[in-house]
Amino acid sequence: MSQINSPAELEELRKGILSERDPQKPCITLCSGSACNASGSEEVGLNLEEELKKQGLSDEVDIRKTGCHGFCERGPIIINHPDESTYLQIEPKDVEEIISKTIKEKQLIDRLLYINPDSNEKITNESEIPFYKYQERLVFGSNGSIDPKRIDDYLAIGGYSALVKIFSGMTPEDVLDEVKRSKLRGRGGGGFPAGRKWEGSRNAPEKTKYVIVNADEGDPGAYMDRALLEGNPHSVLEGLIIGAYAIGAHEGYVYVRQEYPLAVENINIAIKQAEDQGLIGKNIMGSGFDFKVIVHQGAGAFVCGESTALMTALEGRVGEPRPKYVRSNIKGLWNKPSVLNNVETWANVPLIINNGADWFTQMGTEGSKGTKIFSLVGKITNTGLVEVPMGMTLRDIIYKIGGGIPGGKKFKAVQTGGPSGGCIPEDQLDLEVGFDELARAGSMMGSGGMIIMDEDNCMVDVARYFIEFLCDESCGKCVPCREGTKQMLKILTDITEGKGKKGDIGLLEELSEVLSEASLCALGQTAPNPFLSTLRYFREEYEAHINEKKCSALSCKELISYYIEPDKCNACTICFKKCPSDAIIGGKKKIHVIDQDKCTKCDTCFEVCPSKFDAVSKISGAPVPISIPEDERDFIKNSNQ
Amino acid sequence: MDKERIDQIIDKHHGKSSSLIQVLLEVQRDNRWLPKEALMMISDRLQVPLSRTLHIASFYKAFSFMPKGRHEVHICMGTACHVRGADRVLETVQDETGIKPGETDLDLKFSLETVNCLGCCALGPVLEINGKTHGKVSPGNTADVLENYG
Amino acid sequence: MRDILLQIDGTELESKEGMSVLQAANSAGIDIPKLCHYDKLVPYGGCRLCIVDVESKGISKLVVSCVYPVEENLIVRTRSEKIDRIRKTILELLLAHAPNSPELQEMAQEYGADKDRFDKDSSFCIHCGLCVRYCDEVKKLNAVGFIDRGSKKEISFIPEIAAKECRNCMECFPLCPTSYLQAAFVLSESLSSTNLPSKS
Numbered sequence: 001m002s003q004i005n006s007p008a009e010l011e012e013l014r015k016g017i018l019s020e021r022d023p024q025k026p027c028i029t030l031c032s033g034s035a036c037n038a039s040g041s042e043e044v045g046l047n048l049e050e051e052l053k054k055q056g057l058s059d060e061v062d063i064r065k066t067g068c069h070g071f072c073e074r075g076p077i078i079i080n081h082p083d084e085s086t087y088l089q090i091e092p093k094d095v096e097e098i099i100s101k102t103i104k105e106k107q108l109i110d111r112l113l114y115i116n117p118d119s120n121e122k123i124t125n126e127s128e129i130p131f132y133k134y135q136e137r138l139v140f141g142s143n144g145s146i147d148p149k150r151i152d153d154y155l156a157i158g159g160y161s162a163l164v165k166i167f168s169g170m171t172p173e174d175v176l177d178e179v180k181r182s183k184l185r186g187r188g189g190g191g192f193p194a195g196r197k198w199e200g201s202r203n204a205p206e207k208t209k210y211v212i213v214n215a216d217e218g219d220p221g222a223y224m225d226r227a228l229l230e231g232n233p234h235s236v237l238e239g240l241i242i243g244a245y246a247i248g249a250h251e252g253y254v255y256v257r258q259e260y261p262l263a264v265e266n267i268n269i270a271i272k273q274a275e276d277q278g279l280i281g282k283n284i285m286g287s288g289f290d291f292k293v294i295v296h297q298g299a300g301a302f303v304c305g306e307s308t309a310l311m312t313a314l315e316g317r318v319g320e321p322r323p324k325y326v327r328s329n330i331k332g333l334w335n336k337p338s339v340l341n342n343v344e345t346w347a348n349v350p351l352i353i354n355n356g357a358d359w360f361t362q363m364g365t366e367g368s369k370g371t372k373i374f375s376l377v378g379k380i381t382n383t384g385l386v387e388v389p390m391g392m393t394l395r396d397i398i399y400k401i402g403g404g405i406p407g408g409k410k411f412k413a414v415q416t417g418g419p420s421g422g423c424i425p426e427d428q429l430d431l432e433v434g435f436d437e438l439a440r441a442g443s444m445m446g447s448g449g450m451i452i453m454d455e456d457n458c459m460v461d462v463a464r465y466f467i468e469f470l471c472d473e474s475c476g477k478c479v480p481c482r483e484g485t486k487q488m489l490k491i492l493t494d495i496t497e498g499k500g501k502k503g504d505i506g507l508l509e510e511l512s513e514v515l516s517e518a519s520l521c522a523l524g525q526t527a528p529n530p531f532l533s534t535l536r537y538f539r540e541e542y543e544a545h546i547n548e549k550k551c552s553a554l555s556c557k558e559l560i561s562y563y564i565e566p567d568k569c570n571a572c573t574i575c576f577k578k579c580p581s582d583a584i585i586g587g588k589k590k591i592h593v594i595d596q597d598k599c600t601k602c603d604t605c606f607e608v609c610p611s612k613f614d615a616v617s618k619i620s621g622a623p624v625p626i627s628i629p630e631d632e633r634d635f636i637k638n639s640n641q
Numbered sequence: 642m643d644k645e646r647i648d649q650i651i652d653k654h655h656g657k658s659s660s661l662i663q664v665l666l667e668v669q670r671d672n673r674w675l676p677k678e679a680l681m682m683i684s685d686r687l688q689v690p691l692s693r694t695l696h697i698a699s700f701y702k703a704f705s706f707m708p709k710g711r712h713e714v715h716i717c718m719g720t721a722c723h724v725r726g727a728d729r730v731l732e733t734v735q736d737e738t739g740i741k742p743g744e745t746d747l748d749l750k751f752s753l754e755t756v757n758c759l760g761c762c763a764l765g766p767v768l769e770i771n772g773k774t775h776g777k778v779s780p781g782n783t784a785d786v787l788e789n790y791g
Numbered sequence: 792m793r794d795i796l797l798q799i800d801g802t803e804l805e806s807k808e809g810m811s812v813l814q815a816a817n818s819a820g821i822d823i824p825k826l827c828h829y830d831k832l833v834p835y836g837g838c839r840l841c842i843v844d845v846e847s848k849g850i851s852k853l854v855v856s857c858v859y860p861v862e863e864n865l866i867v868r869t870r871s872e873k874i875d876r877i878r879k880t881i882l883e884l885l886l887a888h889a890p891n892s893p894e895l896q897e898m899a900q901e902y903g904a905d906k907d908r909f910d911k912d913s914s915f916c917i918h919c920g921l922c923v924r925y926c927d928e929v930k931k932l933n934a935v936g937f938i939d940r941g942s943k944k945e946i947s948f949i950p951e952i953a954a955k956e957c958r959n960c961m962e963c964f965p966l967c968p969t970s971y972l973q974a975a976f977v978l979s980e981s982l983s984s985t986n987l988p989s990k991s
Binding site: 691693695696699700 | 923927933934935936937938939940947949952
Binding site for chain 1: 835836837838839842853854855858859860873876877880881884885887909910917918920937939940941942943944
């Protein structure tokens, strides 16, 4: 690769790349993100290459291994270009048929297509699948078209044209102005106006400045940043270079968690390729602007996602946050002005420069412009990553895109904002998604995690789960967080174990005040949110746990008992054999009975009892019926039909 | 512990004290744990107090002061996996392996760690063993998954 | 450095740019409770007891005074119902570790803190960090440091350095509000395998 010395040269290069590509040439794109790899996509990829070789088609058909397409529930996904037919849940053994039938004979394989569960009709193209149809995939959509390890693919779809634009006559102030007018708010959790943050750094008198990509993505259940960094690293880099130019920084850092090895690999490859092409380094595109990027890996601490702790970690220290009274865009990394933004925030920047602030502000609500990528996970039919315009209702996201709750279960709550957020119940589902709207409901946008919960999830347990997480991740520097989360965890655990007592809720509320008012950083300050929001909307669950020792979701182990209903049991002996504690008394033709003293509530019998019998039930807050006498346990087939 | 290898890693990062965490990550990856001699050597060469190195090595979850087992079992405790019953899977894994998170068994066969979100939420609950992801794990099939690792 | 005029609990006072609210208060003889603050050390902001209410440009918020810089026309209130409530709970959380600490007991009396509110914790270290910071910033020996994080965080002596330096120094010992430091040192000495110089 030779270095680009001017914007015009980049456009020449792009033209050259496009001229060598025939849009009509058959190309199979295979989703090769981390999640699909876990579902066998690597093997599918190998099989594709082998099969094409075997059938002598290696020169006529391209294979492109792309990043995450988003529909993770149905991965691995293949799209056959140019007609865009889409196959889901591909297994290695499907490959031969795909090559023979679809590629050679241009025939669709019905069983691999998406079937609309409502109409039973088969859908051929990705864009028609309901999961995709209602999304607005401005940032994430390109994932399906490019091999993240090839800069040429990014250039072919128009990549780095924003960089061309800024180096073709935009001053740093012009760039800053565009980002300010776009009203872009940080996508990492804080929702702070990016333009204002950049402006503060730009105006700081200090000469040395830094730009930082926060790819620490610690919220459990959120993996959008990973998919973006794995699937389209150049879009993040392009945004970063533009931001550096706007504020006058010549050094940038990408802080990526080491638990994302593929993301680390792909961003390193992208940086190297950009350097080789002269898009990072000295005198970028002949503009006189120098910029270099360094990748720094996280080492396993959620608190390092907090911006001041992240900067402390970049300095090679323990990730303890600093007081925010002096803002880090003025005194950040090594006390220099530093602009830290989330992966998704940076990826939005090239779009804003290319299409203009006015285009961006057309989408979204008054306070929240543009789109947001959410990870829609948990008890949902269509698990995956979705990108929607701000202002879409939760109901539409969950039902139109998400396909609703599987298994015929009832929706209970949607948890947003990770450990700093809260749970939103059914009567709030018409809420339009946006920073302020979610905050008003007692939750927050956070990084975009959207965990769906159904009737089987206990909300007290949800609060306990998040506090346990934060207690473990607390850096330990300040008393409210270190001691407060520990005490809250103890009380919440006691409540889920049937040891709750009067005054517990009041004490939890008092601790919540200390945490939110006196903690050093946002981890501690927002730690009470899951508790406070579940208390707000599901207070009766707390009271039932404490006063009646009852878990209405039948989830908290210490508060439930398993019971085999004698008139449903068919003595099939499946649970009898599978019980790991030998707690089931029974045998062939003997109605089974659970010995409550031996039962460890592992849930195995409930899981394995055939659904046609459905004989195992869970009881909470009421005594277990006494077992029928032994001599009445003979199973007589007809009476139990 | 290979002293030369550690020197190589430190040189790659130009002996900068701000690269302490990056150096430790590479040594951990190579060696599968951080012996005290390695920590002392790294502190010395990077000119940071040993107390800081020890704090960092104990603060971050990626580092281990004890050798890891042949098979590193990571169980995802992210929210999506949690609501799908990851707690029960963890209990089953603990029963089957005899160890708790953070521990290695006496034969150095299994090491168990909880991790927060592997990003495979569609497959939850998830077990990652030696980098290989096993999805849709339940208390019922956990033993079968672990049996594959001798 | 320019002069900055501010008001603390109704008293107008002058301070210098760059001072913290706590420093300004102390210079005027106004007492704000603190535990992890020591003049010779960089302000830590760990115990949060010095929390105060500051009002600037009509907006009021709670801040930690040992690290909050003075501002022109800042109005500071060192006591309020909310502040007292927060300090009381912080003290109770710490008393669960060290109910016998004289410093904690004195403050507990003032704020009505109940030492039995929370279950006793086995460790009586309250993580003020004075020992670690003193050895790092003043002595530059780093004989004692922190390990781990969160509620599992502990102070830990480096046996090789402690064996050489501590008995001749011990300057951090009087700083410890709970005497945990001394106990940790003795334990570390007895567990250490290095030969210690004999006591004179």
